[in-house]
Amino acid sequence: MAETPVPWWRLFAMANDDPRKAVGMTVLVAFVAALGVSTAATVLKPYQQVHVERERQARLDAMLNTLPGLRGLMVEAGIDTLETRIVDLQSGQYDPAIDPASFDPDEAAKGPATSRDLPPGADPAGLKRIATHAPVYLLERDGRLHLVVLPVSGMGYQSLIRAYLALEPDLNTVAALTIVEQAETPGIGARIAEPDWQALWPGHRITDDDGRIMIRVTQGAAGPYEVDGISGATRTGNGITAMLTFWLGDQGFGPFLDRLRERGF
Amino acid sequence: MTGLPDRLTRPLIDENPITLQILGICSALAVTTTLATALTMSLALTVVISLSATLISMIRNHIPHSVRLIIQITIISALVIVMDGLLRAFAYEMSQRLSVFVGLIVTNCLVMGRAEAFAMRHPPGESFLDALGNGLGYSLILIVVGTLREGLGLGTILGVPLAPMLGLDGFTTLALMQRAPAAFFILGLLIWAIRAWRPAQVERPEYQLSSEEEDA
Known part of the structure; x- marks a missing residue:
């Protein structure tokens, strides 16, 4: 196979029983997953914050209601x-x-x-x-x-x-x-x-x-x-x-x- | 050979993941006290299982055997975290009621099972249909159990009172239906009914008593 400059193509070209591939694939998948999770967390944060804020206000109101x-x-x-x-x-x-x-x-x-x-x-x-x-x-x-x-x-x-x-x-x-x-x-x-x-x-x-x-x-x-x-x-x-x-x-x-x-x- | 449409339809009844394979029981017990939670959980699981099976199938030829479970779990848990985040952003009330059970989709044998048993060996399209079918099969059982438990236990469906719909003044609800054992009873009865209808699902005994062998 021709030499390619992109490292993950070399990774994919390795045999599946090569330990380097096991480590490489795990790191690659973990990295992509981490990227996806952090992107989602950042994008969704403002939407979640609205609910958290509302909940906080509701709890404060509920607390006032419990006080005789x-x-x-x-x-x-x-x-x-x-x-x-x-x-x-x-x-x-x-x-x-x-x-x-x-x-x-x-x-x-x-x-x-x-x-x-x-x-x-x-x-x-x-x-x-x-x-x-x-x-x-x-x-x-x-x-x-x-x-x-x-x-x-x-x-x-x-x-x-x-x-x-x-x-x-x-x-x-x-x-x-x-x-x-x-x-x-x-x-x-x-x-x-x-x-x-x-x-x-x-x-x-x-x-x-x-x-x-x-x-x-x-x-x-x-x-x-x-x-x-x-x-x-x-x-x-x-x-x-x-x-x-x-x-x-x-x-x-x-x-x-x-x-x-x-x-x- | 199983055709593509069959991949989608077989897991609904004939190879239903809950009633035939008895997988995913934990969440089936926990989230079926009302139909609304059962529906949300069904949706979350179906999305996660379909996407994870597709993704895993796409890279299946490059997953070294020794680390395949780690890679599967990483992909599944990333999807579950995103799903949980989406629920908390757009269905906050519901996410509070489901508490940990969306997070526990990671450990749901059903998702791992389809990834390991099917997606690792089949192309993405087929894996997607198989996973979607399994997700819908799971959903079907959850919806049946959730409907019965909410209907009989609280006398409502999706929060709407049943009695006026049926033209009754009211009926006594069964508090037992809201407790965990009721889910077992309903699942047991469902499995019995399905196996009576499709005798092929009845497992052969693993061994027979020796006296029976002598008689035969």
Whole structure:
């Protein structure tokens, strides 16, 4: 056969029992498959994102519905959704320069000027890099704060978990936790998305009297700080513990919550 | 010799992958609680099996024997990932209800089976028809099981209540139909019915009791 300059023609010309062909064909097929999969993923991403966004909003609404008396309060105040404000995480101050409507936390977490790396020791939730600003959702009536909702995220056993944590006005009691996005093991870790499990959360305390963050997911939970984990999903539970510890701590919403406590709404 | 049209029609009843070869049972149990999920799963599997068989058949002469399974799995799983992505983009609700089962098409013996047993030895056109036929055969069973389970278990078809259509005030639904064992019962009855109609499908016993041999 004539020499050909294209390498894969030479590959096809090899005998099928040649080990080089076995390796070559595997690599070639894997490469083509990878190309196809990544192209499809990139093309389909915007379409999927629309659904994910809608789902997130629906979960937030559903969470508001589970909170006793909240809807009534909102109807009374003539509002149908919470007020969104953008917080500078490090100072804990609101940042009025950023328009909440156009702020995209996912984009911000990627931009070099709008995000920062987390040092390995201070990254229990496995996020690597977070945005410097984050949205918070507030419900205020006649100058009194009724609810604060914080978006939190962290690595579970095999996927990024995103959730909304709603706090009572004392800022130390969980009003609700809603998982809005996760891809944990179906039937095991993925049960964190079930209402039955999320219903365990309301009423749990976050910090002890010394201000240490105590809330955690554990097997055989006892006391005001512990939430019962799902059997077989220990690492998913640990992921949620780390996620809350991180976001309620100094690197996350800690400064904002401190400021809220000191100076009020 | 089997003609080309037969490649497409034989897997529907005579060589049905579920009722004759008893392949793909896992997903047939899991996704048939309603007709809508059964239809979506059928579509996903038929597309994946047809495309994978065609692609594998196109490169069959260049697949070294020692790595053929790896290459088949790579092609099948790439197609499954794309299929799953398409469902999540354009049928999000449905993809949530099917959860892992679209992903599990990769491990469905049916897809691998057709690739290994047929597409590796036949030209693309024939492989495509054979795979399409098998996909449709699988779909046929899923649709029958899904219709029965949703109809009897929830009293609806594709979410539309059945009772008014039949001119009834209502009927008691069978909760058992929504549970996994019901799929086994229906599959078993289907296999029985098909084999009663086509006795050629009845397997010969692998051995006979010695007393029977003596009697004979």
